[in-house]
Amino acid sequence: MTGIIDVGGGTRGIYGCGVFDRCLDDHLSFDCVIGVSAGSANGISFVAGQRGRNYVFYTDYVFRPEYMGLKTLLKTGSYIGLDYIYGTLSNSSGEYPLDFDALQASATEFEAVATDAETGRPYYFSKKTLERDRYQCLMASCCVPVVCKPYPVNGVLYYDGGVSDPIPYRRALQSGCDKLVVILTKPIAAKPDNRRNGFAGALLRRKYPRAAQAIVRCNSLYQHDLKAVQALEKEGKALIIAPDDISSLKTLSSDVSVLKELYQKGYNDASVIAAFLS
Numbered sequence: 001m002t003g004i005i006d007v008g009g010g011t012r013g014i015y016g017c018g019v020f021d022r023c024l025d026d027h028l029s030f031d032c033v034i035g036v037s038a039g040s041a042n043g044i045s046f047v048a049g050q051r052g053r054n055y056v057f058y059t060d061y062v063f064r065p066e067y068m069g070l071k072t073l074l075k076t077g078s079y080i081g082l083d084y085i086y087g088t089l090s091n092s093s094g095e096y097p098l099d100f101d102a103l104q105a106s107a108t109e110f111e112a113v114a115t116d117a118e119t120g121r122p123y124y125f126s127k128k129t130l131e132r133d134r135y136q137c138l139m140a141s142c143c144v145p146v147v148c149k150p151y152p153v154n155g156v157l158y159y160d161g162g163v164s165d166p167i168p169y170r171r172a173l174q175s176g177c178d179k180l181v182v183i184l185t186k187p188i189a190a191k192p193d194n195r196r197n198g199f200a201g202a203l204l205r206r207k208y209p210r211a212a213q214a215i216v217r218c219n220s221l222y223q224h225d226l227k228a229v230q231a232l233e234k235e236g237k238a239l240i241i242a243p244d245d246i247s248s249l250k251t252l253s254s255d256v257s258v259l260k261e262l263y264q265k266g267y268n269d270a271s272v273i274a275a276f277l278s
Contacts, residue, residue, distance in 0.1 A: 002277060003032040003177030006039030007167055008160075009185035010144070013038030014058040014259050015243050016183045018266025019273075020046040021055070026274050032109045032175050034124075034168050036161040039183065040112035040141040041086070047110045047127070048103040053096055058259055061089060061096075078148035082139040091133040100132045109175070113161030113168050114140035117150040120210030122165035123158065145215055146200045150208070163214045167225035169232070181273055182229050183266075184242035192219035239276040241269050 004023075006016040020042050023030075035043030045053040065071040066088070072081040090098045103110070110127040114137065125137035136151070140158035143151040150157035165171065172180050201216040232238035243265050247258045 001031045001176040002029075002179045002181075003034065003172040003175065004030045004043075004181040004183070005034045005168060005172060006036065006042050006183040007185060008035065008037030008039035008042075008142070008162060010038055011058060011062060011259060012185035012246060012262065013042055014055070014263045015185045015246075015266035016042045017054040017058060018263040018268075019183050019241055019270040021051050022267045022270035023273060024049065024051040026270075028274060028277060030108055030181075032111075032172060032177055034111045034113065034172055035141065036113045036166065036168060037142050037144075039185075040138050040161070044098065044103065044110055044112070044127075044135075044138065047106050047108045048099040049106070050099055050102075053098075055263060056096060057085065057089070058263070059256055061085070063256075073147075076149075078143075080142070080144060080148050082142060082148065082151060086135045086138040086142070087133075090135055090138075098135065100130075103127060103130070111171070112137045112141040113165050113171075114143070114153075114158040115161055115164040115211060115214060117157040117159050117208045117211045120164060120208075120212075120214035122161060122168070122171075123156075124168075124171060125153075145211065146203055150211075157208075159208075159211055162222075163211065163218050166218055166222040167229060169225060169229050169238070178237060179277060180229075180232065180238045181276065182238060182240050184226075184240060186242070186246055187244060188226070188230075188240065188242050192223065194219055239273065241266070241273070243269070 033043040066081045066084045068080050073079045112125045114123050136153045140151045140153050141161045143159050145159045197215050201212040204212040229238050
């Protein structure tokens, strides 16, 4: 059983977008796709077979004030317009709808990882729980702490899946995957920014103490999981696809020239996946 994980990373997720587009061009399929944060948006378009869909979001829609920015913050209380991105633009009547019928018809399983704001634990939304034009699981998975309010789904508040399960390889193995592709959106040797997470945790500690604890430790969890995946790679059970450089691109950067370069890196780097799966 084959699986692919996209760990996301804000607009750096365009790297994973390039990887998935290359997979579609190479006619590659997986039994299981797991997406974290922006990786969930990449993954769901891949399962629906919509090549190039997310590229438009990263290089065009991202510059709209409704997508991300102070206008959105003042209007909604969140810096990222989650309802605009995964609702207004993605619904059947939107500019670039998600192909819901193709998604559900696909034999590939899909999960989006989110973090329960109250418990700090991961929650995995499967495509079986999705309804047409109700893509709240993506909004929950992409809900970056502090810059966004926690996103409600069925009465439960969620934050970004990367807070609690930044590289969900255990979930993939438990699902039966014996060959696993893992997409990272920063170099393998990149050093984590613990100060930023410490600041975010301090801001959320009073209202969401368990989510705050998860935020503070998520960098160490990421490093621990990365080592585990590297060990699987040495055994021939995993393949890590990661950029060698991201030109200092931050999580919410919107430098279109750098974004396009990162997309091309992802597309080119994915050339090795076919051989790994064969």
